[in-house]
Amino acid sequence: MSQFILEMRGITKEFPGVKALENVNLQVKEGEIHALCGENGAGKSTLMKVLSGVYPYGTYSGDILFKGEVCKFKDIKQSEELGIVIIHQELALIPYLSIAENIFLGNERAKRGVINWNETIVKTKELLKKVGLNESPHTLVGNLGVGKQQLVEIAKALSKEVKLLILDEPTAALNEDDSENLLRLLLEFKKQGMTAIIISHKLSEISKVADSITILRDGKTIETLDMRKDHVTEDRIIKGMVGRDLTNRYPKRESNIGEVIFEVRNWNVYHPLHNERKVIDDVNFYIRKGEIVGIAGLMGAGRTELAMSIFGKSYGKKISGQIFKNGYEIDVSDVSKAIENGIAYVTEDRKGNGLILMDDIRKNITLSRLNKVAKRFVVDENQEIIESEKYRERLKIKTPSVFQKTEKLSGGNQQKVVLSKWIFAQPDILILDEPTRGIDVGAKYEIYTIINQLAQDGKGILLISSELPEILGMCDRIYVMCEGRITGELNRDEATQENLMKLMTKIELRG
Template identity: 65%
Template sequence: MTTNILEMRGITKTFPGVKALQDVSLEVQRGHVHAICGENGAGKSTLMKVLSGVYPAGTYEGEIHFENELCEFKDIKGSEAAGIVIIHQELALSPYLSIAENIFLGNEQARNGFVDWNKTNLEASKLLARVGLNDNPITKITDLGVGKQQLVEIAKALSKRVKLLILDEPTAALNDEDSAHLLRLIKHLQAQGITSIIISHKLNEIKAIADKVTIIRDGRTIETLDMHKDDISEERIIKGMVGRDLDHRYPEHEPSIGEEILRVEDWTVHHPVDQSRQVVKNASFNVRAGEIVGIAGLMGAGRTELAMSIFGHSYGAKISGHVYKNGQEIRTNTVAAAIKHGIAYATEDRKHYGLNLLDNVMRNVSGAALDKLSRWGWVDSNKENLVAEGYRRSMKIKAATVAAVTGKLSGGNQQKVVLSKWMFANPDVLILDEPTRGIDVGAKYEIYTIINQLADEGKGIVVISSELPELLGICDRIYTLSEGRITANIPREKATAEYLMQYMTLEKEA
């Protein structure tokens, strides 16, 4: 009979004004892959931070038993010494150190007070082989893609003789190929006796890899499902997460499409460093009022580069082409100019470029349109507060007040703050780059509803997404992008995942 490697009993964690966890219990069997699912803000990451010592013993109520021993970890070092290693969604690697240096950072392979570099690189090579990474251990982290960086994090965990590996949204920023490799690696580690806890919003991955799934909702344990004994569908998991059936993943929408509002012609962008390389090549597309237009492309196709270069030339060099708004050519060579002409861009990287995580909700909401709140150069703070409070309520942002620090909100609520910022700026065209990345199905549904509402107001919406079902579910038309070129313009009624993929992999314009 399989025994439990971990038992968390009656865990309660309170922050000022908020009870993040209430009497949560979790049992993980040795050698299992155990998934934790829940909406953004449900308490999943908080529970793992309690387990790993980020929130030390004494700051929460309840007990943690690991390998049948009561544990009271004071910090991460304590949990790692016991064999518990957590890999956060934001990878904790030093970009300018080598792979080997990162793997043994804080655990240097030293002799007589000096680092033994031969041993360091040799041991790092062995660990890299275990995770299926063939790169030289002296390679700098900054020269690796996100998928390989994730593997370095796992190699680092293996160097600490991990018994329980915790992965928080491990595939959120990975393409399909890297995601599949990572999932295979987790199963490979399972065969070696390593237990894993995986937090993920990608239910198809959970269904494929997990032995059991614990669902957390509003800081409470709802249920634990056995993926082998029970016939568990994605819909069954969703019902547990949101407390209701989602009859449709995407809200029904009847578009009311008007005249052309934005047209981009012959748009070409060169790489900012290697200016001999074109990353966007003679791209042309348009969007009409009330229309939701998708842009589909594989990783590296140039989707984000296209959007950022249009929005104030935020990316690229030697940019050429034409942008027309309501039939008139406009210049969008600065962010201020793009905003002035009614174009907004919600970045895929909300944590670095979309929000000031150290500031409160109110200032983030007002940040793109302070001129609406200012008089004689001074911002009316009362009006600013009223505006932000209105969006907090209408967008259902889970924050006690608009004075809450944005960085402490869940991913889904942060995304609502980003959308609130641009809704207040009231653009005519809104470009949304990966608008639902890293958020749960319930929050996704709310974001889709907001997108539909904006389209119904007559705005032109451009959605860039790596998830083809998402584009197929919400868009009226979809452009495909391959190697920087627009390869097809596909109406909704003809769009299928297979058809899109055919044009996403073309080397030349169709």
């Protein structure tokens, strides 16, 4: 019998105007953790959707062999019956149902159409113990954090007697502790004989857990590396992904910093539901013209809440404090006024809040400033096409046309559309909240280059990131937050990961 539990041979998949996969080959050994790497749009998720039956047999060419048998999956149910289970990057849980209901949804423990709740609860407890989640089966999924929801997804996969577990960017939205916990869990499953395929842009994580790596580029298989024999480094993986050496992950920038352009004074924000809970506590900071200012902090430090409250008070209650631009106080009491005053906010949730996925690239880009492409309140479609084409070329958005639906784009290209949308608004202050989350190193470099160019053009940039190397590599000055307060300010030359971490965990007693 073959040592490979899975073989995908000559897989080719086309969409209108795009060949997503071209003659791709993948071999996965039984009992290993196999990583799938590549830039956004390389075809990783598409390949896994072919494998799991999301794209059914007949919509692609090539062969899938699982345990030596040729498979022709018509839908995801057929692949799951063989033990192939995929956990997508966007979690597919229903927040208003309990953990138990989510785990067995579509796979109910029932006889003659009647659910056996006692068996369901007992089985749920067993599964939660396996994934190390200490929660009641009756807990609503909506009351769990993202890290715990990811564990519920894995418990759901285990309920289907999984033999090959596919995880698509499983740690993209997790903090460091939750990510480490998930990786430990994967290694434990490996000891128990489970095979896993992991798609991730976090190369340090892949180096920790993967036995083999297959690299895709532009829809083609580049190579498969054995982590135990080939002395694989992160730089080696990056070269395979982007087709060149990426000697410096952060582009160089000539600083052109001017006078203070933006200032926040004595800013206080209370929780939108729990009015007595102060989320942002007396925050003060400033940004100079042409300066990239970072905000570092652990999950829950209040970074996103601060950004959203500044951008048109789109988060929080009982907001107080002052905001100044070029020395004059400005009104940011709603989003329209914030935009009018030259403030833009690139959200960390590009799919939920940053884009209208069902609309095309053209409409998403021009949405932030429709009056720029309208005459007498009527949108000039020709002008809209001209403007959106400019940004497609400037930001190198990989797409056959600006009429492409944004939901069809890779994560990195979606992020470029979000950036295009807010650059089109011609802001003076650009707040970037996790601008490179879930995208590959090549696309990151392109976005860093765009950010640097904006700073060079005199914009004030506020960069929020959970990745300390990103903060250190991009920012001229860094503020650190902990529990809603700013606990320190460091210049580029005095900032280190150790210094930042000390300030990120500097909890003070509130008065």
